[in-house]
Structures are given as structure tokens and as C-alpha cells.
Amino acid sequence: MKTQPEKLPQLLKKGLAPVYLISGDEPLLVQECCDQIRKTARDQGFLDRLTFHADHQMDWNAVGDELSAMSLFAERRRIEIHLPTGKLGDGRALMERVLQDPPEDVVLLLISARLDAAETRRKWYKELQNKGVHVPVWPIDANKFQGWLQQRATSRGLSLTRGALAILAERLEGNLLAASQELDRLSLLNQGQTIDEEAVEQAVQDSSRFNGFELVTELLAGRAPHAGKMIGVLQQEGENPLGLLAVLTRDLNLILELKSVASQGENPSAFLKKRGVFQPQRARVIEQAARRLNRPQLHAALALCSDIDRAAKGFDSLTPWQYLRDLSVQLAVRS
CATH class of the missing domain: 1.10.8.60 (Helicase, Ruva Protein; domain 3)
Structure with missing residues (x-):
């Protein structure tokens, strides 16, 4: 079955399903849904926990062994599988078999990026809908x-x-x-x-002296040297780059929209107010960036944002901070 995040607590009170799929691109809401399931499972005796990450080194045979193994001393377990791409890949056949007859001593939690339409038509997903619960998380x-x-x-x-x-x-x-x-x-x-x-x-x-919001302002303003210093400080302080990345991506897309409506004669200030930008400093930075940067630069910047996201999640040999430095240079060049 499929349910909404706000209905999950009530559903958990009725009892645990053998498998849950939490999918979406909002880390906070995904995490909170997972935490509710974890707590309910712990309260019902599923104390042992195993975690797998479906990257290119994933050994699906090991996952299968764990799912088919009897727990020692009748301990019940939680097995979590992270699917950062939203696809099972080589694990699809295994999951189809497991979902046809889920083990009684395991609660399986699949934590995924947003699923595309093709994945929801596959056999494993249909089996999950029959035996478990899918909680899609939307922005x-x-x-x-x-x-x-x-x-x-x-x-x-x-x-x-x-x-x-x-x-x-x-x-x-x-x-x-x-x-x-x-x-x-x-x-x-x-x-x-x-x-x-x-x-x-x-x-x-x-x-903190330098925070993610200030860095986004410096990046959009094209002040690469100062942005570089801020990136170094945030990296040293252990800041999570995914937080500022969400704001940066939002503003880059907003700048692209502003360029489109401005070319059609719409007043930039009026457009930004309609989009909820009321703070004068932020509006000024966005308007200036729209005049200074061309579309290829903005699309290249958004591509770098995707690289930052992938690197922050451990799927790149470079760090997200290296990509952020490249981005600061990209946004500093005048069109």
C-alpha cells in the first residue's frame, strides 16, 4: 500500500509491516519517517540492525544471505538498504524473491531517492505494494x-x-x-x-561567522576570492554542503526564470516579490546575477550542483568542497 508521511504514525500503531519503502529528495522528511519506523521496530523487539548502501561495490549476495539467515537466539532484526539512485539494479531479482515471502524475523527498510515512473512498474515494486508500505516524500x-x-x-x-x-x-x-x-x-x-x-x-x-546562506550570496555575486575563504572555513567546521546546496539550486533556477520573464518585459522586482523574495539584499543579488550571467553559465552551474550532490553522498572521487570551488569560479566569470 501507499501512504502519506503524515499518516505513517497512525499506520504504525496498527502494527509493523514486513517491509517499508521511504522515497524522496527531502532528507529531513525522509529521515523522520525512517526514525518513526525504527522506533516502532525497536519497541517491538527488532533490536539488531544491519545497513547496506547500494553503490557500485554492493554485494547483493550478502544481502540475500542476511535476509534468508535465521537470527541467532531468536533475535529479530532491522535490515536497511539505502538506494541513492532510486533503483535496485542488480538487486532487483533478489528483492522480487524476498518480497514474495518476507522473513518473519526481519523488518526491511528501503531508503531511496525519488522513484521514477519506470521503477514503479517493475515487479519488485508491485510485490512491495502487496506486502509492505511505500511512503513517498514530496517537497x-x-x-x-x-x-x-x-x-x-x-x-x-x-x-x-x-x-x-x-x-x-x-x-x-x-x-x-x-x-x-x-x-x-x-x-x-x-x-x-x-x-x-x-x-x-x-x-x-x-x-557562525560564515554560514551557508552567506556563501550562496557570495557565489551569486561572483565574489570568488571571498567565497573561496568561506568554503575553506565551512569545510573545516564540518558543515553539511547539502543544506546550502538546496538554497543555491533554488536561487539558480529562480535566476533562470527571472531572465525569461525579464526578456518578455516583466518587471524584475515585481516578479521576485511574487516569488516570495522580499529581502532587499537577496533580491538585489538575484537581479544582478540575472544581468551578469548568461544561460549557458547558469546551466553549467546547475550541472556542478549535481556533481556537488553526488560527491556529498559519497559517489565521487572528489569532495563536494572541490566542486564548490569550481562553482565559485564559474559564477565569477562575466558573460
Whole structure:
């Protein structure tokens, strides 16, 4: 069966399925769904855990051995398989056999990127729908993000003024992981107090000297030397590049859209306001980048973003920070 993330808790209360598939490109929401399944499984005695990553070195025979082996001392296990490409590849035949008759002492958790239509027509997926649960995770629509942020804040006991919520929504749109972390930090800094615009701005000023949002601004402005220094600091501090990558990709696509509507005579400022860009500094940087960069540069930058994503997930010999340095040079060149 297929269900939505918000319905998963209620479904888990009714009992565990032998197999779950959590798929999507929103790391925070995927992780939270997986954590709910893990907790329920632990509570029901599935304490042992094995994890596999379906990369080019994956040994599917080892996975098959684990799925067919009886647990020692009748211990029940959780077996997790990460599918970063959203495809089973060489493991498809094995999974078809396993899903026809899932082992009783195992909860199988498949954690996948978004599935394409072709994969959902394969036999293994149809077997999974019959025997297990698929939870597809979709991005939060831009027009629903502020509501999602408000709901998230309320669940943490935070009270936000309308202005504070608007600032956070503009700053964090498209990056759910950063949004969750920001709300956690605000809850620590403003215990029991209503959070207004000043509190949000102060929290931003109190954050690390170089953060991912500032780096995105420097990259789009074409200030490669300063961006290079910031990349070095963020790398040393152990920053996760996937957080800033979501913001950067969003803004590069927005710049491409702006170039299209501007060529048709639409006012850039009016367009950006319609797209939820109200902060003057961000709007100025995006407008300037749209004038300075041509389409081939922007498409090349988006291709580098894909390289960064792949490297951050361990599927490249280079580090994501090396690709980010290449990107800073790419965006500094004038068309």
C-alpha cells in the first residue's frame, strides 16, 4: 500500500509491516519517517540492525544471505538498504524473491531517492505494494512552506510573530533541514518568549561567522576570492554542503526564470516579490546575477550542483568542497 508521511504514525500503531519503502529528495522528511519506523521496530523487539548502501561495490549476495539467515537466539532484526539512485539494479531479482515471502524475523527498510515512473512498474515494486508500505516524500510547495514552518514551530512550543515567520520563511524556503535546525536554535535562545523580527535577526547575527546562506550570496555575486575563504572555513567546521546546496539550486533556477520573464518585459522586482523574495539584499543579488550571467553559465552551474550532490553522498572521487570551488569560479566569470 501507499501512504502519506503524515499518516505513517497512525499506520504504525496498527502494527509493523514486513517491509517499508521511504522515497524522496527531502532528507529531513525522509529521515523522520525512517526514525518513526525504527522506533516502532525497536519497541517491538527488532533490536539488531544491519545497513547496506547500494553503490557500485554492493554485494547483493550478502544481502540475500542476511535476509534468508535465521537470527541467532531468536533475535529479530532491522535490515536497511539505502538506494541513492532510486533503483535496485542488480538487486532487483533478489528483492522480487524476498518480497514474495518476507522473513518473519526481519523488518526491511528501503531508503531511496525519488522513484521514477519506470521503477514503479517493475515487479519488485508491485510485490512491495502487496506486502509492505511505500511512503513517498514530496517537497513542500513554496506557497505551503510558511504554514509548514508555523506548524513546526508550534510543535516545538515556539510562538512567532507574523513578521518573524515571514523572515524565516524567506530565508529558509526550500531547505527543510536548515529550517528545522534554525527552529531548534531559536527554541534554545528564546525559551518561553514570543519570537519577533528582532529576535530572528539577532539569532542570525549570533550564528557562525560564515554560514551557508552567506556563501550562496557570495557565489551569486561572483565574489570568488571571498567565497573561496568561506568554503575553506565551512569545510573545516564540518558543515553539511547539502543544506546550502538546496538554497543555491533554488536561487539558480529562480535566476533562470527571472531572465525569461525579464526578456518578455516583466518587471524584475515585481516578479521576485511574487516569488516570495522580499529581502532587499537577496533580491538585489538575484537581479544582478540575472544581468551578469548568461544561460549557458547558469546551466553549467546547475550541472556542478549535481556533481556537488553526488560527491556529498559519497559517489565521487572528489569532495563536494572541490566542486564548490569550481562553482565559485564559474559564477565569477562575466558573460
